[in-house]
Amino acid sequence: MTRHDSSDAAKIDALELEAAGYTQAMPRQFSVWSLGALSFTLTCTWLGTGASIGLGLVDSSGGGALWSILLGGVMTLVISAGMAELASCYPVAGAQYYWTFMVATDKYKPFASYINGWMTILGWWLAIGSVSNFVASMILEIASAWYTFERKPWQLYLMYVGVIWLSVAMNIPGSRLLPYYSQLVFVVSVITLFGTMIALFVTARDSHAPASFMFADTTSQTGWTNEGFTFMLATGNAVFGYLGSDCGAHLCEEIAQPSKNVPKVIMLPLVMGLLTAFPFAASLIYSINDLSAVLSAGMPLMEIYYQATGSRAAASVMLAFFAFCMFGCVVAVGTTASRTIWAVSRDDALPFSAAWKAVHPTFNMPANSMLLTGTCVTLYGLIFLGSTTAFAAMVNATILFLQTSCVMPQAILLFRNRDEILPERYFSLGKFGPFLNAISVAWVVFLDVLFCFPVFRPVTPENMSYVSVVLVGLMTIVVILWFTSKKGKFTGPRINMELMNARRRAALHEGLEGIEVEPQVWKQGQESDEKV
Numbered sequence: 001m002t003r004h005d006s007s008d009a010a011k012i013d014a015l016e017l018e019a020a021g022y023t024q025a026m027p028r029q030f031s032v033w034s035l036g037a038l039s040f041t042l043t044c045t046w047l048g049t050g051a052s053i054g055l056g057l058v059d060s061s062g063g064g065a066l067w068s069i070l071l072g073g074v075m076t077l078v079i080s081a082g083m084a085e086l087a088s089c090y091p092v093a094g095a096q097y098y099w100t101f102m103v104a105t106d107k108y109k110p111f112a113s114y115i116n117g118w119m120t121i122l123g124w125w126l127a128i129g130s131v132s133n134f135v136a137s138m139i140l141e142i143a144s145a146w147y148t149f150e151r152k153p154w155q156l157y158l159m160y161v162g163v164i165w166l167s168v169a170m171n172i173p174g175s176r177l178l179p180y181y182s183q184l185v186f187v188v189s190v191i192t193l194f195g196t197m198i199a200l201f202v203t204a205r206d207s208h209a210p211a212s213f214m215f216a217d218t219t220s221q222t223g224w225t226n227e228g229f230t231f232m233l234a235t236g237n238a239v240f241g242y243l244g245s246d247c248g249a250h251l252c253e254e255i256a257q258p259s260k261n262v263p264k265v266i267m268l269p270l271v272m273g274l275l276t277a278f279p280f281a282a283s284l285i286y287s288i289n290d291l292s293a294v295l296s297a298g299m300p301l302m303e304i305y306y307q308a309t310g311s312r313a314a315a316s317v318m319l320a321f322f323a324f325c326m327f328g329c330v331v332a333v334g335t336t337a338s339r340t341i342w343a344v345s346r347d348d349a350l351p352f353s354a355a356w357k358a359v360h361p362t363f364n365m366p367a368n369s370m371l372l373t374g375t376c377v378t379l380y381g382l383i384f385l386g387s388t389t390a391f392a393a394m395v396n397a398t399i400l401f402l403q404t405s406c407v408m409p410q411a412i413l414l415f416r417n418r419d420e421i422l423p424e425r426y427f428s429l430g431k432f433g434p435f436l437n438a439i440s441v442a443w444v445v446f447l448d449v450l451f452c453f454p455v456f457r458p459v460t461p462e463n464m465s466y467v468s469v470v471l472v473g474l475m476t477i478v479v480i481l482w483f484t485s486k487k488g489k490f491t492g493p494r495i496n497m498e499l500m501n502a503r504r505r506a507a508l509h510e511g512l513e514g515i516e517v518e519p520q521v522w523k524q525g526q527e528s529d530e531k532v
Contacts, residue, residue: 021493034179037186042332045273048241054300060234072238073274084263088427091258093343095249123401124337185328204287223457263427342366393466
């Protein structure tokens with residue numbers, strides 16, 4: 001393979017993007033390290049595990065909550081391997097929206113990519129809402145540990161709104177600092193993780209849970225009697241901690257040599273998440289000496305910290321560091337959501353796309369898309385005031401929307417000849433591709449069905465699962481928008497296939513020799529139809 005200098009690599013990156021139908025609109029400010037840190041900050045499996053540990057214990061007790069983390073992680077790695085291959089083929093910020101367009105048949109390209117784009121956007125909006133809710137709840141939990149007051153829904157909502165708009169500020173005025181902020185949160189997260197685990201194992205050594213509870217107990221508190229089913233409920237809950245592995249794919253236009261580097265950014269944070277979440281969950285379960293108190297607590301994580309240390313001050317400090325790291329996740333989710341909206345709007349897939357595809361001339365990021373995200377998620381949070389059950393359904397829908405959007409292009413590949421569709425690429429699944437794609441699709445279909453079941457029995461209007469209602473309701477709106485405003489008008493990305501083949505040869509083998517097209521490279525303050 002020919003070795004290129006940095007200027008050649010930059011031109012090849014711009015040429016790849018131009019062949020895909022776009023011009024460079026934002027600087028490639030991320031390195032593999034900084035974008036990997038952002039992806040780890042967003043995925044941060046140990047945080048998702050800690051935030052939802054109470055649900056896992058309800059579903060399948062200590063043993064089920066612990067082992068489900070491994071199964072959920074392995075299956076997410078399989079899904080992400082398929083995504084990494086597609087990201088290597090088509091390094092475009094639209095990610096699964098764009099991949100779906102590229103692999104679908106000509107007849108269904110516009111509709112399939114349009115649906116996938118909306119599913120991805122809705123999934124990210126639901127994700128930022130759910131994570132912001134956790135951060136707001138932790139802040140109130142710390143406050144209630146020191147001050148006696150009756151928590152009201154409006155207090156949680158105001159805290160929720162504050163978290164969202166602080167993350168918006170971090171993404172717009174603070175956009176240039178994002179690579180450094182991501183690295184800071186990564187370092188603090190690693191220190192907090194290992195510091196917390198050591199503290200829990202040491203302080204709980206005299207009153208810890210027995211090994212039988214940690215590794216073998218799968219007693220469910222849900223009312224379901226089939227332990228296999230309740231273990232799968234716990235596994236579905238564990239998947240929440242692995243969401244966001246497509247983050248790097250949505251920021252691939254802001255890193256050099258994306259077809260080579262983005263697969264690393266997708267896979268490595270997940271491997272780190274799997275290797276850290278399991279021992280962290282073990283330290284939490286190890287520290288429990290009163291399960292009923294944990295299950296009845298408003299914030300199970302805070303109760304576990306307290307049972308381990310015997311000190312509300314120590315528990316509050318540990319939870320505060322946890323909340324700081326999780327706020328970094330809120331910021332990263334907002335970054336990814338804004339890039340997704342911006343990428344899809346470049347092809348006029350959304351209403352008022354001209355506003356959402358604009359890149360701010362000062363902050364060099366899609367500020368309008370970020371403001372749209374903050375506004376929609378703020379309004380969505382009003383559900384707090386009406387129904388916690390409906391909000392829980394929205395949280396579960398996060399998993400379904402994001403996971404389904406990620407496997408949709410892989411499902412299409414199963415019905416078409418992969419070798420004829422996919423171009424030469426840095427990262428290839430080779431002969432294992434069809435097998436891994438099939439596992440990914442089967443797993444997500446299983447999750448889609450699983451989340452439609454109620455968690456508790458007997459079923460009441462209060463504990464019924466409304467995920468199916470959320471899915472059908474939101475997708476009905478999307479389909480109506482298609483038929484009323486986009487059918488026959490939305491045609492998808494404008495792709496130069498001849499140039500795409502040429503840029504692939506240039507990126508992998510030949511360098512720039514013989515490539516006559518000069519790419520439109522991004523410059524500071526450059527005016528274009530992508531920048532307003």
